[in-house]
Amino acid sequence: MLQVKDAVVRYGAITALHGVSFEVQQGEIVTLLGANGAGKTTTLRMMSGLHAPVSGQILFEDQDVTQTKAHQFSSLGISHVPEGRRIFPQMTVEENLEMGAFVRSGSYADDMAKMYSIFPILKDRRKQLGANLSGGEQQMLAIARALMAEPRLLLLDEPSMGLAPMIVETIFRIIGEIRDSGTTVFLVEQNAAQALRLADRGYVMENGRIVFTDTAQNLLHDERVRAVYLGESVEGA
C-alpha cells in the first residue's frame, strides 16, 4: 500500500534520515519504534508532506507522493494525527470533527454518528471546546478527526504521549478496532511493549536509520528490543 524507498531528509546541514526504506501492507498495523531523536517523527512528517525528502521516493498505492503537499494527503486517503494531538482548541468537539471532513463533498452525518459510537465520551463533550478536554479526550478527538476524512491509511504519531496507562489501554484497543474495520495503521510509538502487542510488524530506528525489522511477535521477544526499549537492559541502571 505504501512504500518508502531510500528516503533522505535533511534539516539544513543536519541529516535526520539517512536513506530509510520500509513498507506498509493493506490491512496491517505497522509500528515504528525508536528512542528520542531517532527520526520517528521526521519519518512521519515526511510521509504526510510536512517535510519533503531530498532524495528517495514515497509511493502510495503505486502513485508517487514524494513531492505531494501536506494539505493534499487527506484527499489521497492518508490522514495524519500529528504529534501533540493538535486539535483546534477554540472549536467545539463537533466543529473539530466537521473540520476533519473538510475535503469531502457529500454528507458526513453517518460518519459523525460512527465517531460518537467509537468514542462515546466525545458525544458527551460535543459542545465543549477542544481546549477544555482532557489529554486522553483530545487524543481521541484527534484520531476521530483524522478518521472523518475516510482515510485508507492512518498515520499516528505517539498517541500514548503524556496519557494515563488506562487511557492508553483504551486508545490502543480502539486503534485495533480501526484496523479491523479496514483502515491500515502506521503507528509511531515510544511505548514499545504496548505498540508491539497491537501491531503486526515493526521497524526499529536508530540515528536516522532503520536497524531491523520483523513481525511484532518476534520483536517483542527479541533481546535487542527488550534491552533497549522494554526496559530490561542488563547493563542499564
Place this chain on the structure above:
Amino acid sequence: MIASFWRNPHARRLGISIVAIAVLELMTGPPGNSEAPTAGIRESFLEASSFFGLFRTARWVVFFFVAILMFAIWTLLLWKGSRIRSGISSVLAAPRAASQRRPVRWGVGLALLVLAFMMPHIETDPFWQAAMVEQIAVYVLLAIGLNVVVGFAGLLDLGFVAFYAIGAYTTAWVTGALPTPPPFHIHFNPFFAIPMAIGIAMLAGIILGAPTLRLRGDYLAIVTLGFGEIITIFANNLYGITGGSQGSNPIPHPSLHLGPIHYVWGLKPVPYYYLTLTFVVIFLVAFSLLEHSRVGRAWTAIREDEVAAESVGINPLKYKVMAFAIGASTAGFAGVVTASQSNQIFPSSFTLQFSINILVLVIFGGMGSIAGVVIGALIIQTAYSFLLHSPPQGYQPADLYMYLGALLVIMMIFRPAGLVPSRRRKREIRLSESGEGHMDEVLTGDTP
C-alpha cells in the same frame, strides 16, 4: 400571505427586484425638502419621464419595467448559470447542515440600517453630512475589510492603505485624471471604476499575498508595512504616471444613466453616503455569509493551528490569499468613493498612519466580530469627527493619537477581546471564567 409569497422563489426574486429598483429610484430621484418632506418620494414615482426615449410616461412605469428586466435577467442567470451557482454555493456552503437563525440579530441589524438610511435627514449640519461619508461610512467599510484579513484569517496586515490607494488611483486612471492615459483612451464614468478598482485591488492582494503569505506573524506584518510604503512612494515619485506629489487632475463625479434615470453625484456628500451605505450593506451581508461558510471555517482552522489545518486538507496559502484579496476589495471600493467625492487625490493621504488607524478600529471593536468592528468604527470615527467639529479648549489635532493610545490601553485591560467580541471569543471567556478553561491560553492562542 407574505410568508407564502416569500416561499415561492420566482415571487421572491420579483419582489427583491422591485424593491431594489424602487430604492435606486428613490436614491436617484428628486430630493425632498424640509417644507414638503414627502415631495421627493412623490416626484420620484409620479413625475413624467421619457421611456428610453420612446414616449413619455410616469417614472413608476419606467422603474417597474426596469425591475421586470432585472427579474428576467436574474431568472435567466439562475436557469443558465447553474455552473456559476454551483461554484458559488460550494464556496458559501455552511459546514453545518443547519446554520442557526437569529431573528433578534437580524431585527437589530434592520433597525440600524433604517436608522443609517434616515441619518442624513436627521442630522442636516453640512459638517456632519460630510463626516458621515468621509469619516464614518468609508472607515466602516475599511474596517470590515481589514477584519477579514486580521480577524478571520489572523494575518496582521500593516499595509492596508496600499489597497485603498490602489482603489483611488485606479479611479483617477480610468476617469482620465492621471497624466497616463486611461484604458483605450476612454474617460470612464467613476461607476466603471467601482468594478475595476475592486478587481485591481484584489489582484494586488493576490500578487502581494501569493509570495509573502508563506511568512508568519511578525514577518508578514513587516512585509505588508513595506508594501504600504512602496505604494505611497510610487505614487509620489512616478510623476509621469500618477502626477507625483501634486496629486491627480480633477476626478469627475459619478453619474448614473439608466434608462430614464439620470443622476449626477455632485459635490454634496449625501448621495455618496447612500452609495457607500449600499456597498457597506452588500459587503456586510457577503462577509457574514462568508464567516459561517466553508471558507470561514478554514480561516478559523488556519488561525488556530496551521499544521492541523493542513492535516485535514486545508491549503493555508490558498485561503490566506483569498482573505487578503477579499479584504482588499473593500479598500478598493473605499478608494473609489474617496477619489470621486474629493475630486483630487494626493499621495500624502495614503500613509502608514492610515493603516494603523484602521487596525485600531478593528482591535477596538473586536477582531473577528463583524458587528464589533462596525460599532468600533462608528464610535471612534464619530468621536474623531466630534473633536474636529468642536475641539475642546487647547486640543491639538495630534493629541488624537494620545487619546487613541490611551483608549487601546484601557481596552486591553478591561475588554481584551474588543468592544463586541466575536461569539467564539465570548464563549471562550465565559468558559474560562467558569473555571473550565484557561484564560491565558484562550486569550493568547488567538492573537495573530
